[in-house]
Amino acid sequence: RPVFTQDFASNINYSYQIWQKG
Numbered sequence: 001r002p003v004f005t006q007d008f009a010s011n012i013n014y015s016y017q018i019w020q021k022g
Helices: 004-021
Strands: none
Touching: none
8 A cells, every 4th residue: 555655744744744834
């Protein structure tokens, strides 16, 4: 079940948004 890629992308996107907010 290829869930890893989606979870990984979501996690990266979430972390990126948090990082952008500083």
